[in-house]
Amino acid sequence: xxxxxxxxxxxxxRYVRLLLxxxxxxxxxxxxxxxxxxxxxxxxxxxxxxPVLIVDGYPPIPGAAVIAEFVDELxxxxxxxxxxxxxxxxxxxxxxxxxxxxxxxxxxxxxxxATERIFKRLLPLANGGGTPEGAVLRxxxxxxxxxxxxxRWLLRAxxxxxxxxxxxxxxxxxxxxxxxxxxxxxxxxxxDRAKDWYLRIKCRPSFRPILQHTLPxxxxxxxxxxxxx
Amino acid sequence: xxxxxxxxxxxxxRYVRLLLxxxxxxxxxxxxxxxxxxxxxxxxxxxxxxPVLIVDGYPPIPGAAVIAEFVDELxxxxxxxxxxxxxxxxxxxxxxxxxxxxxxxxxxxxxxxATERIFKRLLPLANGGGTPEGAVLRxxxxxxxxxxxxxRWLLRAxxxxxxxxxxxxxxxxxxxxxxxxxxxxxxxxxxDRAKDWYLRIKCRPSFRPILQHTLPxxxxxxxxxxxxx
Numbered sequence: 001x002x003x004x005x006x007x008x009x010x011x012x013x014r015y016v017r018l019l020l021x022x023x024x025x026x027x028x029x030x031x032x033x034x035x036x037x038x039x040x041x042x043x044x045x046x047x048x049x050x051p052v053l054i055v056d057g058y059p060p061i062p063g064a065a066v067i068a069e070f071v072d073e074l075x076x077x078x079x080x081x082x083x084x085x086x087x088x089x090x091x092x093x094x095x096x097x098x099x100x101x102x103x104x105x106x107x108x109x110x111x112x113x114a115t116e117r118i119f120k121r122l123l124p125l126a127n128g129g130g131t132p133e134g135a136v137l138r139x140x141x142x143x144x145x146x147x148x149x150x151x152r153w154l155l156r157a158x159x160x161x162x163x164x165x166x167x168x169x170x171x172x173x174x175x176x177x178x179x180x181x182x183x184x185x186x187x188x189x190x191x192d193r194a195k196d197w198y199l200r201i202k203c204r205p206s207f208r209p210i211l212q213h214t215l216p217x218x219x220x221x222x223x224x225x226x227x228x229x
Numbered sequence: 230x231x232x233x234x235x236x237x238x239x240x241x242x243r244y245v246r247l248l249l250x251x252x253x254x255x256x257x258x259x260x261x262x263x264x265x266x267x268x269x270x271x272x273x274x275x276x277x278x279x280p281v282l283i284v285d286g287y288p289p290i291p292g293a294a295v296i297a298e299f300v301d302e303l304x305x306x307x308x309x310x311x312x313x314x315x316x317x318x319x320x321x322x323x324x325x326x327x328x329x330x331x332x333x334x335x336x337x338x339x340x341x342x343a344t345e346r347i348f349k350r351l352l353p354l355a356n357g358g359g360t361p362e363g364a365v366l367r368x369x370x371x372x373x374x375x376x377x378x379x380x381r382w383l384l385r386a387x388x389x390x391x392x393x394x395x396x397x398x399x400x401x402x403x404x405x406x407x408x409x410x411x412x413x414x415x416x417x418x419x420x421d422r423a424k425d426w427y428l429r430i431k432c433r434p435s436f437r438p439i440l441q442h443t444l445p446x447x448x449x450x451x452x453x454x455x456x457x458x
Contacts, residue, residue, distance in 0.1 A: 046379070047333055059321050065294060066324045073317060088302060092288050095295045104276055150275070 003054040005032040005041065008213035009118045009182075011110045012064040012102060013051040015175035019068060019083060019168060020053075021206035023075050027053070035119075035127045064102050068168055083168045094167045097154070101172040105147055110176035112140035117183050118215065144180060148194055155193040159200075166201075174201040178210060184221025203227050232283040234261040234270065237442035238347045238411075240339045241293040241331060242280040244404035248297060248312060248397060249282075250435035252304050256282070264348075264356045293331050297397055312397045323396045326383070330401040334376055339405035341369035346412050350447065373409060377423055384422040388429075395430075403430040407439060413450025432456050 004020065004027040006013035020027055032041055032050050045052045045062035053061040053070070061070050072084040084094055116132035123129035151173065154161045162169040177198060180186055188195040201207060214220060233249065233256040235242035249256055261270055261279050274281045274291035282290040282299070290299050301313040313323055345361035352358035380402065383390045390398040406427060409415055417424035430436060443449060 047329060058318055061321050062325055063328055065328060066321060069298070069324060070317070070321060073320070088299070089287055091302070092290050092295060092299060095298060096291055099292055099294060100276060 002027045002056070003030055004028070005030050005044065005050055005052040005054070007032060007034070007050050008210075009114060009179060009215070010050045011106060011114060011176045011179050012049075014178060014210050015064055015102065015172045016051045016053065016067050017210060018171040018175055018206050019071060021209075022083060022166075022171065022204075023071050023079060025071060025075060033122070035123050064172070065099070068098065081165060083166070083171070085163075085165070085167060090163065090167075094162050094169055097162055097169040098167075098172045101169065101176050105173070105176050108143040109140050109147055110179045112136050113183055113185065114179050116140075118179070118218070121215070121218065141185065144185065151194045151197070152192070155197055159197065161197070170197070170201055171206075174198060174207070175210075178202070178207075182220045182224055184223070186223075199227055231256045231285075232259055233257070234259050234273065234279055234281040234283070236261060236263070236279050237439075238343060238408060238444070239279045240335060240343060240405045240408050241278075243407060243439050244293055244331065244401045245280045245282065245296050246439060247400040247404055247435050248300060250438075251312060251395075251400065251433075252300050252308060254300060254304060262351070264352050293401070294328070297327065310394060312395070312400070314392075314394070314396060319392065319396075323391050323398055326391055326398040327396075327401045330398065330405050334402070334405050337372040338369050338376055339408045341365050342412055342414065343408050345369075347408070347444065347447070350444070370414060373414065380423045380426070381421070384426055388426065390426070399426070399430055400435075403427060403436070404439075407431070407436075411449045411453055413452070415452075428456055 002020075002025060004013070004016065006017065006029055008014075008031065017027075017029075032038075032052075034041070034048055034050055037048060041052075042048055044054070044060040047062060049063065051062075051064065051067065053067045055061065055070075058070075061067050068084065072082070076082050076084060084091060116137050120129050120132055151161065158164055160166050160170050161173055177186065181198075181202075186198075202211070211225065231249075231254060233242070233245065235246065235258055237243075237260065246256075246258075261267075261281075263270070263277055263279055266277060270281075271277055273283070273289040276291060278292065280291075280293065280296065282296045284290065287299075290296050297313065301311070305311050305313060313320060345366050349358050349361055380390065387393055389395050390402055406415065410427075410431075415427075431440070440454065
């Protein structure tokens, strides 16, 4: 049995939980509060970030990108529906877009929302806790509208973000969006392909355990647990 | 013949040039000034960042990490000394440390140095140009001392950062350090394993074309073109 050091509201941890579940890799979850900077954790991942995957016989595997490559190399060939497709062309596009959501969307949208609204509540003042910065949240909200338009554009011809099948890209994008969703910041258009796509992922069994987490004093937005149109 | 959209002082572009050279992949270099946000470039890479590798028959390949995986998948098996080693354990460590330098070292050291000292000179005022922020440079300088200690620690038992052979990690670390080196900000200890390692990489033929670039009005530091101890 493998273990995953994660935080329930870290979007990269959510992405890795989705990809492990969809790949059939069972893990024991261990919550890590990275701001406590536990020595034992820093030995596992000197970068001090979640998630970190622990698998017997291997060194600790830190970070969403390194974990995704590891899972593909070890379990991908046995999967009926590989999350990182086999053709070189598709691998380029899936890696490009997965990095897009894990890096760019995180920097511009899910990171600021998670930091300002969630982690600043959890952290002690001395470690960066405090009240959210309105200007940062407003900028993240504006960035979100552009990113949702890009998601709609990616879905213009297909049901999934990188083509006709679900890939790592869909899991990464939905993981980051789920943080924004918890905070009630997702607003859809009428007849919205992006909404249809998001609800399709949100209904999957892999998503269910993620949606269970709640924060004391900050309950999820009303629609967070609704799956219909 | 492949093409690489790059910038001579973008550390990620330098890393990719090193890995392409060391992998025997010849490319035509095309300088891209990302702050001009050329439409043709944004079509190739909507993220608007360098480097982007162009290879006939494939979609544009953007970003250091996606390019490294592409090169390993296409050319790695034919290489005598594979830069991304074959064993799963080594692949975890090489990917972890390559991301360390491309993400963490970049964010904490080479990014601030390149932005404040180099790109602020090149960019028009309206696009973020101007005078460097002293406080940012001081913080980057302090971060650098910790990173050099980590490099020394990685070299405690081996000649290369991820073991007994040169890997992607060494190329990434040296690429980012070369920006700091150009600015004269590298200071070595007496009997410094990190210095020995850096000079060993800097002497390689793959490094030579990178060292040729100079900036009008900001010549390289004296020691930049010296390769002896």
